Amino acid sequence: MQAENHPDYIGEKEHLEETIRWIEGEQKFLEGYETILKDRLREIRKTVKTLTDERLIANQQLYQMASRDIEHLKRSRNHPYFGRIDFQEARRDDVEIIYIGKYGLHDRDREIPVVVDWRAPIADIYYSGHSREVAYRAPSGEVKGQMHLKRRYEIEGGELKEIYDDKTSEDKIEDSLKGKGDFLTEALQKRTHGRLKEIVATIQDQQNRIIRSNAIKPLVVQGVAGSGKTTIALHRMAYLIYNNRRNTDANYMVVAPNQLFLNYISDILPDLGVENVCQTTFEDWALQLIGKDIEIAKCADKLNLLMNSEREEAKIVSLASKLKGSLLFKKVIDHRMRQLEKTLLPLENLSVDDMVLLPYDKIQEIFLTSNVHLPLVPRITKLNEYLKTRLKKEMKEIREKIEECYNIKIDRLKDQAKDTETIRKDIIQLYDGRDEKIERIKQILPALVDRYTEKIEKPDTIQFYYDLFRVQGEIEKAFAPKIGFDRLTQICDDIRKQLSKEIFENEDLGPLAYIHLKLFGLEDKNKYTHIVVDEAQDLDELKMSVLRELSINDSFTFVGDLSQGIYSYRGIHNWTKTMERVFQGREYHYHFLTTSYRSTIEIVNLANGVIQKCKGLDAILAEPIFRHGEKPWLKKCENHEEMLTQMVCRIRHLTKEAYGSIAVICKDLDTTEKVYKDLKGRVENIHLITEQATDFHGGVVVIPSYLSKGLEFDGVLVYGVDQGTYSMEEIDVKLLYIAITRALHRVSMYYQGDLSEVLKGLDDLYDEPNKRLKTK
Numbered sequence: 001m002q003a004e005n006h007p008d009y010i011g012e013k014e015h016l017e018e019t020i021r022w023i024e025g026e027q028k029f030l031e032g033y034e035t036i037l038k039d040r041l042r043e044i045r046k047t048v049k050t051l052t053d054e055r056l057i058a059n060q061q062l063y064q065m066a067s068r069d070i071e072h073l074k075r076s077r078n079h080p081y082f083g084r085i086d087f088q089e090a091r092r093d094d095v096e097i098i099y100i101g102k103y104g105l106h107d108r109d110r111e112i113p114v115v116v117d118w119r120a121p122i123a124d125i126y127y128s129g130h131s132r133e134v135a136y137r138a139p140s141g142e143v144k145g146q147m148h149l150k151r152r153y154e155i156e157g158g159e160l161k162e163i164y165d166d167k168t169s170e171d172k173i174e175d176s177l178k179g180k181g182d183f184l185t186e187a188l189q190k191r192t193h194g195r196l197k198e199i200v201a202t203i204q205d206q207q208n209r210i211i212r213s214n215a216i217k218p219l220v221v222q223g224v225a226g227s228g229k230t231t232i233a234l235h236r237m238a239y240l241i242y243n244n245r246r247n248t249d250a251n252y253m254v255v256a257p258n259q260l261f262l263n264y265i266s267d268i269l270p271d272l273g274v275e276n277v278c279q280t281t282f283e284d285w286a287l288q289l290i291g292k293d294i295e296i297a298k299c300a301d302k303l304n305l306l307m308n309s310e311r312e313e314a315k316i317v318s319l320a321s322k323l324k325g326s327l328l329f330k331k332v333i334d335h336r337m338r339q340l341e342k343t344l345l346p347l348e349n350l351s352v353d354d355m356v357l358l359p360y361d362k363i364q365e366i367f368l369t370s371n372v373h374l375p376l377v378p379r380i381t382k383l384n385e386y387l388k389t390r391l392k393k394e395m396k397e398i399r400e401k402i403e404e405c406y407n408i409k410i411d412r413l414k415d416q417a418k419d420t421e422t423i424r425k426d427i428i429q430l431y432d433g434r435d436e437k438i439e440r441i442k443q444i445l446p447a448l449v450d451r452y453t454e455k456i457e458k459p460d461t462i463q464f465y466y467d468l469f470r471v472q473g474e475i476e477k478a479f480a481p482k483i484g485f486d487r488l489t490q491i492c493d494d495i496r497k498q499l500s501k502e503i504f505e506n507e508d509l510g511p512l513a514y515i516h517l518k519l520f521g522l523e524d525k526n527k528y529t530h531i532v533v534d535e536a537q538d539l540d541e542l543k544m545s546v547l548r549e550l551s552i553n554d555s556f557t558f559v560g561d562l563s564q565g566i567y568s569y570r571g572i573h574n575w576t577k578t579m580e581r582v583f584q585g586r587e588y589h590y591h592f593l594t595t596s597y598r599s600t601i602e603i604v605n606l607a608n609g610v611i612q613k614c615k616g617l618d619a620i621l622a623e624p625i626f627r628h629g630e631k632p633w634l635k636k637c638e639n640h641e642e643m644l645t646q647m648v649c650r651i652r653h654l655t656k657e658a659y660g661s662i663a664v665i666c667k668d669l670d671t672t673e674k675v676y677k678d679l680k681g682r683v684e685n686i687h688l689i690t691e692q693a694t695d696f697h698g699g700v701v702v703i704p705s706y707l708s709k710g711l712e713f714d715g716v717l718v719y720g721v722d723q724g725t726y727s728m729e730e731i732d733v734k735l736l737y738i739a740i741t742r743a744l745h746r747v748s749m750y751y752q753g754d755l756s757e758v759l760k761g762l763d764d765l766y767d768e769p770n771k772r773l774k775t776k
């Protein structure tokens with residue numbers, strides 16, 4: 001409802017003005033304080049000698065806090081809150097009026113919250129309260145009470161524009177309280193201008209439950225395209241960080257499929273006031289871990305190969321990827337690791353001169369039985385330390401042994417001598433020699449141990465990986481019964497050939513990272529308190545196990561959609577099986593999202609029709625939010641040139657309608673490059689997006705289907721929906737599904753020749769302007 005027409009308009013307007021006045025006053029005060037701190041820091045820096053000076057650190061922290069608060073106040077000034085709840089706690093008479101916003105604002109003088117942070121426990125009822133009786137979980141336990149009012153505001157530039165009451169009377173619970181009211185539809189109707197945005201004002205009940213669910217167990221969200229998986233995973237991250245804010249050692253990580261995607265989501269966390277979260281791809285993280293400058297082949301090359309090869313060739317390629325990403329392969333690595341451990345030490349005793357200080361068998365026993373929880377290389381360091389301490393302790397026995405030896409020599413000398421006087425000099429010499437030897441051994445013991453451990457050939461991650469395929473025994477035992485001896489030999493030959501040319505691919509990174517962790521380990525400070533994995537369906541189980549090694553306590557949010565699993569040759573097909581295998585039976589939360597918030601009803605219907613064509617996939621159909629739009633279009637063209645002309649026309653039309661982001665989606669990279677080249681001169685400000693792209697900037701883009709995954713655009717133009725391009729193969733159906741589901745408002749499809757089987761029979765879900773003309 002327009003704010004002016006609401007009965008409480010005057011009161012709400014006054015409250016907003018008062019809040020803004022308070023924000024401005026507080027900002028002024030804090031800016032003054034910030035200046036004082038700045039001057040103070042300048043003075044401290046003149047006198048302190050080290051950066052660890054306590055006064056320096058304390059004032060730096062105060063300065064950072066003040067700067068952060070100022071930033072939040074600045075961001076709040078024009079839009080301090082988005083919601084209000086009137087809450088009466090059980091057995092209390094007073095009703096609290098709570099305003100909820102993106103940033104919590106606190107009045108220190110009056111000791112009251114001006115705005116409550118959306119992540120605070122009490123804000124839970126704003127999102128989850130569907131009836132008068134509500135409850136939320138506070139640190140002290142469950143708090144029950146009654147919600148008398150739930151109100152949402154549209155505030156722009158500090159002015160109240162709209163007021164929506166979800167609950168109109170104390171007794172009546174409106175349907176809109178279920179969260180799917182006007183407020184949401186209005187929000188979804190908006191145009192996008194590039195990057196993904198925060199949704200704190202319109203988080204829905206089920207999404208709220210996911211965001212706030214306990215972080216002790218891993219959590220999996222399977223959701224249809226556009227159901228808000230990425231968005232809520234990032235809101236969950238912000239929520240967990242807020243609620244763990246006193247833990248200053250905590251580290252957080254977001255793993256996403258590529259740099260482009262990372263760029264696309266890069267605004268959300270800072271916008272929610274969250275900084276310093278490591279946002280990376282598995283590939284980049286693994287390469288940094290391994291610390292080697294190796295080149296990784298593009299995933300697109302593999303996809304293209306699979307799309308365009310003969311059946312058997314494609315089978316071998318996909319089996320090789322499956323092998324590398326499987327937990328069985330992890331077992332093979334573990335087995336080889338144990339073998340290496342047994343053969344790592346030099347086959348020699350630790351001795352000096354002719355005296356054995358520690359025999360090989362003993363050292364081997366020590367190595368194989370101590371510090372076994374550690375990775376292999378740190379165990380060598382531990383062995384070195386242990387041997388030095390042990391030999392130092394054994395110095396008394398070593399001395400006795402040496403003395404015994406020399407005593408025998410002296411006794412022998414004495415027995416042979418005619419008189420003691422003649423051998424006196426020799427005896428003294430022997431005593432001197434003995435003392436010298438004892439002293440020398442004492443001195444050289446550490447160096448002796450160092451020399452011994454230096455002889456241990458330090459394992460190398462990449463060499464270890466090569467050797468796995470060179471000496472085939474273990475792999476054969478594990479995989480031949482599953483995929484057959486001949487195929488396995490062919491796979492291992494191919495992998496060896498590739499590796500000898502130093503060509504690595506994405507699927508090699510899981511095992512390489514795993515090997516590296518087993519050899520060198522990871523310091524605790526490099527582990528994470530919570531890890532969000534987006535597009536998790538494209539990970540393999542070995543990579544998931546590797547991520548487990550990074551996590552301090554198995555606190556994960558995995559979000560994905562099996563219907564969008566285009567890397568099915570390596571990816572996940574069944575969440576339950578994968579979670580059971582990777583987390584070895586550990587309990588986990590599982591959520592299932594079916595509402596698509598992104599696209600109009602017409603687009604969702606077409607997407608559902610498409611994904612149902614995917615044989616062998618038990619596709620979950622999306623339920624659209626109540627938002628209508630134009631029916632998708634299908635245009636048959638005579639040739640490529642006509643498709644271009646039609647698309648140029650459409651882009652102009654969409655731009656005129658103020659749609660800020662438009663994508664021309666082609667199935668593969670070659671077509672994408674060609675279409676971009678041909679459109680470049682005809683469409684202004686058009687960008688080509690390839691795997692190297694790192695920056696996402698809205699406008700008009702030409703992009704291959706597999707790279708568009710996770711992104712969204714106001715309008716989507718799908719190029720070439722003919723039978724040759726999109727066959728009924730699973731991968732093709734999924735790629736078309738992905739392309740269509742990228743659109744918020746408009747979809748148009750172009751083809752020449754025969755229409756793709758995937759779209760045949762779905763003619764009631766799209767308009768065909770050509771056809772209409774013909775029938776007229």
Ligand SMILES: Nc1ncnc2c1ncn2[C@@H]1O[C@H](COP(=O)(O)OP(=O)(O)OP(=O)(O)O)[C@@H](O)[C@H]1O
Nearest residue numbers: 199202203204225226227228229230231597598710
């Ligand atoms: N509760 C909500 N309120 C407003 N917008 C929402 C809500 N939930 C999701 N959205 C919007 O829906 C769109 C899709 O969200 P998002 O990209 O997170 O979905 P997704 O499930 O990750 O999609 P995909 O699987 O296609 O990558 C975004 O524009 C997001 O802002």
